[in-house]
Amino acid sequence: xxxxxxxxxxxxxxxxxxxxxxxxxxxxxxxxxxxxxxxxxxxxxxxxxxxxxxxxxxxxxxxxxxxxxxxxxxxxxxxxxxxxxxxxxxxxxxxxxxxxxxxxxxxxxxxxxxxxxxxxxxxxxxxxxxxxxxxxxxxxxxxxxxxxxxxxxxxxxxxxxxxxxxxxxxxxxxxxxxxxxxxxxxxxxxxxxxxxxxxxxxxxxxxxxxxxxxxxxxxxxxxxxxxxxxxxxxxxxxxxxxxxxxxxxxxxxxxxxxxxxxxxxxxxxxxxxxxxxxxxxxxxxxxxxxxxxxxxxxxxxxxxxxxxxxxxxxxxxxxxxxxxxxxxxxxxxxxxxxxxxxxxxxxxxxxxxxxxxxxxxxxxxxxxxxxxxxxxxxxxxxxxxxxxxxxxxxxxxxxxxxxxxxxxxxxxxxxxxxxxxxxxxxxxxxxxxxxxxxxxxxxxxxxxxxxxxxxxxxxxxxxxxxxxxxxxxxxxxxxxxxxxxxxxxxxxxxxxxxxxxxxxxxxxxxxxxxxxxxxxxxxxxxxxxx
Amino acid sequence: xxxxxxxxxxxxxxxxxxxxxxxxxxxxxxxxxxxxxxxxxxxxxxxxxxxxxxxxxxxxxxxxxxxxxxxxxxxxxxxxxxxxxxxxxxxxxxxxxxxxxxxxxxxxxxxxxxxxxxxxxxxxxxxxxxxxxxxxxxxxxxxxxxxxxxxxxxxxxxxxxxxxxxxxxxxxxxxxxxxxxxxxxxxxxxxxxxxxxxxxxxxxxxxxxxxxxxxxxxxxxxxxxxxxxxxxxxxxxxxxxxxxxxxxxxxxxxxxxxxxxxxxxxxxxxxxxxxxxxxxxxxxxxxxxxxxxxxxxxxxxxxxxxxxxxxxxxxxxxxxxxxxxxxxxxxxxxxxxxxxxxxxxxxxxxxxxxxxxxxxxxxxxxxxxx
Numbered sequence: 082x083x084x085x086x087x088x089x090x091x092x093x094x095x096x097x098x099x100x101x102x103x104x105x106x107x108x109x110x111x112x113x114x115x116x117x118x119x120x121x122x123x124x125x126x127x128x129x130x131x132x133x134x135x136x137x138x139x140x141x142x143x144x145x146x147x148x149x150x151x152x153x154x155x156x157x158x159x160x161x162x163x164x165x166x167x168x169x170x171x172x173x174x175x176x177x178x179x180x181x182x183x184x185x186x187x188x189x190x191x192x193x194x195x196x197x198x199x200x201x202x203x204x205x206x207x208x209x210x211x212x213x214x215x216x217x218x219x220x221x222x223x224x225x226x227x228x229x230x231x232x233x234x235x236x237x238x239x240x241x242x243x244x245x246x247x248x249x250x251x252x253x254x255x256x257x258x259x260x261x262x263x264x265x266x267x268x269x270x271x272x273x274x275x276x277x278x279x280x281x282x283x284x285x286x287x288x289x290x291x292x293x294x295x296x297x298x299x300x301x302x303x304x305x306x307x308x309x310x311x312x313x314x315x316x317x318x319x320x321x322x323x324x325x326x327x328x329x330x331x332x333x334x335x336x337x338x339x340x341x342x343x344x345x346x347x348x349x350x351x352x353x354x355x356x357x358x359x360x361x362x363x364x365x366x367x368x369x370x371x372x373x374x375x376x377x378x379x380x381x382x383x384x385x386x387x388x389x390x391x392x393x394x395x396x397x398x399x400x401x402x403x404x405x406x407x408x409x410x411x412x413x414x415x416x417x418x419x420x421x422x423x424x425x426x427x428x429x430x431x432x433x434x435x436x437x438x439x440x441x442x443x444x445x446x447x448x449x450x451x452x453x454x455x456x457x458x459x460x461x462x463x464x465x466x467x468x469x470x471x472x473x474x475x476x477x478x479x480x481x482x483x484x485x486x487x488x489x490x491x492x493x494x495x496x497x498x499x500x501x502x503x504x505x506x507x508x509x510x511x512x513x514x515x516x517x518x519x520x521x522x523x524x525x526x527x528x529x530x531x532x533x534x535x536x537x538x539x540x541x542x543x544x545x546x547x548x549x550x551x552x553x554x555x556x557x558x559x560x561x562x563x564x565x566x567x568x569x570x571x572x573x574x575x576x577x578x579x580x581x582x583x584x585x586x587x588x589x590x591x592x593x594x595x596x597x598x599x600x601x602x603x604x605x606x607x608x609x610x611x
Numbered sequence: 612x613x614x615x616x617x618x619x620x621x622x623x624x625x626x627x628x629x630x631x632x633x634x635x636x637x638x639x640x641x642x643x644x645x646x647x648x649x650x651x652x653x654x655x656x657x658x659x660x661x662x663x664x665x666x667x668x669x670x671x672x673x674x675x676x677x678x679x680x681x682x683x684x685x686x687x688x689x690x691x692x693x694x695x696x697x698x699x700x701x702x703x704x705x706x707x708x709x710x711x712x713x714x715x716x717x718x719x720x721x722x723x724x725x726x727x728x729x730x731x732x733x734x735x736x737x738x739x740x741x742x743x744x745x746x747x748x749x750x751x752x753x754x755x756x757x758x759x760x761x762x763x764x765x766x767x768x769x770x771x772x773x774x775x776x777x778x779x780x781x782x783x784x785x786x787x788x789x790x791x792x793x794x795x796x797x798x799x800x801x802x803x804x805x806x807x808x809x810x811x812x813x814x815x816x817x818x819x820x821x822x823x824x825x826x827x828x829x830x831x832x833x834x835x836x837x838x839x840x841x842x843x844x845x846x847x848x849x850x851x852x853x854x855x856x857x858x859x860x861x862x863x864x865x866x867x868x869x870x871x872x873x874x875x876x877x878x879x880x881x882x883x884x885x886x887x888x889x890x891x892x893x894x895x896x897x898x899x900x901x902x903x904x905x906x907x908x909x910x911x912x913x914x915x916x917x918x919x920x921x922x923x924x925x926x927x928x929x930x931x932x933x934x935x936x937x938x939x940x941x942x943x944x945x946x947x948x949x950x951x952x953x954x955x956x957x958x959x960x961x962x963x964x965x966x967x968x969x970x971x972x973x974x975x976x977x978x979x980x981x
Contacts, residue, residue, distance in 0.1 A: 404860075406859065406860060425862070425864070426859060426860060426861075426862045427862030427863075427864070430861075430862050431862075436860065438860060443854075443856050443857070444856050444857050444860040445857060445860065446854075446857055447850055447853045447854045447857045447858070448853070448854070449853045449854075450849075450850070450853065454846070458850070458857065458860075458861035459861045459862050461843055461846045461847075461861075462843045462846075462847075467843045470842050470843055470844065471841055471842050471843070472841055472842060472843060472845075472846060474841075
């Protein structure tokens with residue numbers, strides 16, 4: 082065994098005496114992708130039986146590191162020790178045979194099959210050559226009892242909630258004999274209640290002697306459940322600390338590299354007249370099923386109405402219907418006294434509605450256009466950017482320089498292709514475009530998804546600046562914290578309906594969480610659930 | 612001594628880095644490198660059949676640019692190829708794969724011939740523009756059909772333009788064997804167009820006459836360049852081509868631009884047909900297109916869908932075709948040029964592979980540095 086490495090370890094993690102105390106040690110892991118150093122000599126020490134958080138902003142290299150541990154990609158250099166033994170992990174099956182299991186952000190389940198069938202898939206018990214379903218069910222029940230992970234083995238995956246599907250994924254890894262579980266941002270898709278339940282499960286697993294690596298960027302979750310934290314930033318480890326010896330501010334500083342303001346400065350609202358109204362709106366999704374089911378809302382000038390909800394409950398369809406990208410089946414959208422139902426995106430924009438889209442690469446930007454061209458995406462045919470059908474490059478460039486300065490877009494030049502910018506700067510380009518051209522109303526979806534704390538702070542303050550100028554806004558976000566800190570009122574969406582509308586200062590995260598899971602504010606449950 | 616070695620190593624590294632930057636950025640270098648590489652490989656093939664590649668390439672150059680007549684012949688071949696190349700390239704910029712330049716060229720030629728034959732008693736200044744516009748309109752309409760089908764029903768333009776090629780080809784055959792056949796000839800060709808509709812000739816050497824068609828082609832390339840780079844129409848078309856979702860989100864109509872792009876694409880191919888009839892053949896022939904529409908696909912690819920690039924790519928193909936005859940006289944099979952053409956396209960299509968290889972080398976270097 083290499084002695085220098087042992088010394089290294091003792092310096093970097095003093096609570097560990099010997100290599101054999103560790104479930105996992107990753108030493109000097111370096112992984113380069115074209116143009117990016119995703120992992121730069123990363124050392125990771127995970128003690129046996131602990132819940133170990135890896136935190137960092139998007140692009141910090143957390144997932145890349147875990148993919149190397151799970152054998153999905155190979156490191157350029159570095160070594161991995163499992164239970165003190167150096168091993169080579171060339172594929173997920175190597176990882177599985179070494180007792181490593183991974184639950185990905187996107188579940189890998191077969192929807193029409195049952196829970197039991199999914200769990201045993203690939204390692205099915207057989208009687209002769211025939212799949213032994215009863216044995217599979219028995220195994221699953223035994224496993225589920227052992228780890229207190231309650232599932233019904235006979236229901237189909239497509240009929241159960243996201244939280245339940247996640248349990249199935251965890252059971253799947255346990256069925257394969259996992260001793261070390263990697264959970265990649267497991268809470269991103271869960272309601273607050275489901276998150277609590279997941280934490281219970283994690284505690285249980287820990288008591289049973291399992292080791293868990295928990296990837297997240299939510300610091301409150303780190304504080305709530307983990308024993309030890311490794312912080313990553315730009316491919317490097319920037320901090321190692323016991324959870325009980327730290328606090329969210331310190332972690333945030335290590336993640337971002339500077340002090341950050343986690344709170345925004347929200348002034349008391351000044352509401353004007355009613356600027357936007359939705360009456361009994363019905364919209365279908367791509368599968369032609371009702372995604373928005375009879376929603377009614379009102380928004381005033383200078384007001385931010387936040388839409389909270391778990392992803393996939395009709396928020397995207399609502400936004401697309403308002404902005405003209407999706408047909409309204411029934412109901413009305415009224416803006417500034419005009420009925421704008423089923424107007425074209427262009428007409429709606431001309432009327433004065435801005436749209437910060439939730440999917441910046443699919444809808445928000447043309448990545449092969451330079452920054453300057455992206456700024457004029459909705460105004461390219463208006464003066465001063467065009468003149469008798471010709472683009473006025475001087476006007477376009479002047480405006481681009483102005484917006485780059487005003488919105489602090491970090492770029493060497495306005496001629497850089499937008500695709501070459503980082504996510505945060507791409508989002509600033511969108512926000513600059515949408516906010517600059519004096520809208521009367523703005524639909525803002527997921528404005529800070531995947532951004533670092535610095536960019537989040539900047540964009541939140543821009544949103545509030547717009548509100549204080551008297552612009553009404555509909556804000557859709559999966560981040561409850563964002564909804565709470567920005568909104569003047571919060572509407573909670575569940576399966577295409579509004580469960581209730583509350584004021585952030587008069588409610589709690591728990592109340593909103595219950596509504597996100599389908600309980601109406603007045604206490605009743607959704608009619609067609611009973 | 613170590614200093615000098617170090618210096619040499621530094622210089623080598625610098626050259627390598629510059630080369631890498633060059634390859635990563637420049638879209639012009641890849642086609643050029645592909646052409647040189649292709650000529651080199653073809654030279655090996657020529658060697659392997661016991662001939663001298665130098666002789667072959669000298670003949671090739673002499674045959675395409677060696678004297679005025681050779682030059683004129685190259686220019687005559689170049690004229691329609693620029694236009695079909697532009698046609699396909701314009702479609703590509705809107706994200707559309709127009710395989711129908713062949714049919715659109717036929718329709719443009721047919722329309723131009725009809726106008727050229729039946730418009731009599733007007734001066735050239737009227738007859739020529741009408742016949743040209745007729746060709747543009749017919750080719751454009753033929754392309755717009757595929758665009759409309761795509762916008763309305765989602766029918767893929769590759770399928771519909773292939774089908775429309777058959778329709779155009781069969782229609783052309785019917786016309787030159789029936790109602791539009793030159794009287795009393797029994798050969799599948801139309802009557803000759805009136806003198807007023809013929810494009811003015813710039814130079815004539817023996818039987819080869821170069822009309823102003825080449826000027827029309829070059830002007831078309833400049834106009835397409837300006838439209839794509841400097842106008843709102845170009846902004847819309849490219850936006851739809853790069854990312855239709857974002858275009859729609861920004862208020863650009865996808866349906867309108869798909870139809871428009873297919874119209875313009877078809878119109879350019881139609882113009883190619885019109886120029887062939889009015890400037891070269893002076894009548895409509897059933898076999899007039901002869902693969903020029905399909906050549907447009909290769910040319911657009913070699914020219915990287917850039918109008919200026921298309922002009923040079925078309926020049927390459929035209930020169931290879933013209934020069935190959937001279938090569939044949941020198942005892943080297945003219946099919947060698949098909950190998951060259953094929954290799955050029957192959958290398959450009961595998962541009963990504965080449966880039967990856969370069970990046971891989973670069974990475975290895977950097978790892979070694981560490």
